[in-house]
Amino acid sequence: MTLQKQVGFWIGGLLVLVLTLYVLRGMLLPFVAGLALAYFLNPLVTHLGRVGLPRVIGTMLVIGTFIVIFILLTILIIPLLGNQLTAFVARLPGYVVQLQALATDRNREWLQAVFGERLPDVSRSVSELVTQSIGWIGGFLQGLWSGGAAFISLFSLFVVTPVVAFYLLRDWPRLMNKIDSWLPLRQRETILELMREIDVALAAFVRGQASVCLALMIFYSVALTGAGLNFGLLIGLSTGALSFVPYVGSLTGMILAVGVAIVQFWPNWTMVFIVLGIFVIGQFFEAYVLYPNLVGESVGLHPVWLLFALFAFAALFGFVGLLLAVPMAAAIGVLTRFAIRKYLASPLYTGVPRAEVAASTRD
Template sequence: MTLRNQVLIWIGFLVVLILTLWVFRAILLPFVVGAALAYLLNPLVNQLQKLRFGRGWATLIVLLAVIMVVMSLLLTFLPLIGQQIIELLQRAPKYVADLQELFARWSPEINEWLGPERAAQVQTSINDLARQALGFIATLPGELVNIGLTGAAVIGLTVLTPVVAFYLLLDWEGMVRGVEGLLPQEHKGEINAILRDIDKSMAGVIRGQGGVLLIDAAFYATALSLIGLNFGLAVGLIAGLLSFIPFMGFIFGFGLSVGIALVQFWPNWWMVAVVGGVFLFWQFIEGNILYPKLVGSSININPVWMMFALLALGAVFGFVGLLLAVPMAAIASVLVRFGVRKYKESALYLGHNGDDNGTPDKL
C-alpha cells in the first residue's frame, strides 16, 4: 500500500471518529469518565493480580475501595462545599460593590501614584471586570444546564461510570491484545512505538497531572480555610480543580481570594498578603517540585496548544470536550512529533528521490 493511501485511510478514520463523538456527545460523559477511571486504576488491578488475585476479584476490590473513599469524601465535605458555593454566588454582587467602594476610597492615592488619566483607565477596567464577573455569575446556572450538568446527567454519571469502569478493567488485557492484533504487520513495531509514547503521555495527563490537580485542590482548600478566609474551602477546591487549564487555576484562585480578603480583612494588609502568598508559594512548589516529580516531560505540550484544545473541543463537544481536550492534545502532540520525524527522513525534506538503494520511502 502506498504512503498516500495509508494517509488517506488514517484521515478517514479520524474523520469518522470525530463525527461519532459529535453525534453521541450528549451521552458520552459517563463513558469518558469511566474509561479514564479504568485507565487510572489498571496498574492497581495489575498489582493485585501479581498477588494471585483473579482479574475479576482484583477489579472489584479496587473499584469498591475507590467508590468508598469517594463517597466518604462527598458525604463529609459536599454539604459544606455546596453551601459555601451557593452563599458565594449570592454574596458576589455585594463583594463586587464593596471592592468598588474600596477602590473609590483609594482614588486620591491612585491618582497621585498613576496620574489622573491612567487612574481613570484602571477604574474603567475594574468596572468592566466587575460587570463581566456579575454577568458570568448570573448566567452560571444556565451554563451548567447547557453543558449537561443537570440532575439526570449527574445521576447517570454516578450510576453508569462505575459500571463502565468495571467492565473496561475486567477485559483490559483482552482489549489491548485485540488492538495489537489489528495492527498492520508491516508497520507493527513502529505503531507499537507510537502507542507506547501515547501511553506515556496519557499517563502523564491522567495519572500525573490528575495527581497534581488533586494535591492543588487539597492544599488551597486547607490553607485558605485555616487562614479563615470566607468560603475558603469552596474557593480552594475550585482553584485547584481549574489547574488543568494552564494558569487558570492560579489566576482565578488568586484574584478571587485576594478580592474576598480585601473586603473581609481590610485594613489588615498582612492578612491580604498572607492570602496572596498562599498562591504564590504553592505556584512555586507546583512548578519546581510537583510537576517535575509527578508529570515530568511525559506530556510535553505547549500551554498555548493546550488552551486552544480546551476552547475548541469545549465549543464543539461541550463539557465532554473539556474532559477530552487534554488527553486528545497529548495524543495529537505525539502524532505531530512522529509526523515531523518522518518528514525529516523523507525525500521531500532530504531532497532526493529515495533511499540509498533507489527505493521510495515507506511509512
C-alpha cells in the same frame, strides 16, 4: 494496497469516528467517564495482580474503594461546597464594587488629576459586568451539561460509569492484545511505538497531574480555611482542581483569594499578605516538589495547547469533550511530532532524493 488508499482508509475511519462521537455525544458521558476511570485505575489493579491477587478480585476491590470514597465525598463535602458556591456567586458583585471603592477612595487625588473633578462612576458598570459574566459562565456550564447529558439522568451516570469501568478494568489486558492484533502487519511496530509514546505522555500527565491537583486541593483548602478566609474551602478546592491546566488554577485562585481577603480583612494588610503567602508557598511546592516528581518534564503537553484543546472539544462535544480533550491533545501532539520527524527526514525538507541519501549512507 497503495499508500494513497491506506491514507484514505485511515482518514475516512477517523472522520467516521469523529462523526459518531458528535452524533452520540448526548449518551456517551457515562461510557467515556468509565473509560477514563478505568485508565486511571489500571496501574493499581495491575500492581495488585503482580502481588498475587486475581484481576477480578483486584478490580472489585479498587472499584469498591472508589465508590465508597465518592459516596463519602458526596455526602460530606458536596452540600457544603454547594452552599458556599451559592453564597459566593451572590456576593461576588458586592466584592468587586467594594474593591473598586477602596481603589478609588484611596487614590482620589491622582484620579481627579487624570479625569478631572467628575470621576467616572465605574462601580455600577463593574457590578453589571460581573453580573453579566456570572450569567455567561452559568450559561456556559449549563450548555456543557445539556450537551453532555441530555439523554441520560444523573442516576444513570453514577450507575453506568462504575459498571463500565469495572468491565474495562477486568478485561484490560485482553482488550489491549485484541486491539494490537487488528493493527496492519507492515506498520504494526510503528503504530505500537506511537501508541506507547501516547500512553507515556497521557499517563504522565493525567495520573501525575491528577495527583498534583489532589495535593494542591488539600493544601489550599486547609490553608485558606485555617487563615479564616471567607469561602476558603471553595476557593482552595477550585484552585487545586483548576491546576489541572498548569498556572491557570494558581493564578485564578490567587486573584479570587486576595480579592476576598482585601474586602474581608481591610485595613488589616497582615492577613492579606498571609493569604498571598499561602499561594507563594503553594506555587513553590507545586513547581519544585510535586510537578517534577509526579508529572515530569517530558509530557509534551504545552499549557496553551491543552487550554485550547479543552475549549475546542468542550465546544464540539459538550461535557464529553472535556473528558476527551486531554487524551486527544496527547495523541495529536505525539502524531504531530512524528509527522515533523518524517518531514525533516524527507526530500521535501532536505531537497535530496531518498535514493541519493541511501547511496551516500552506504558510501
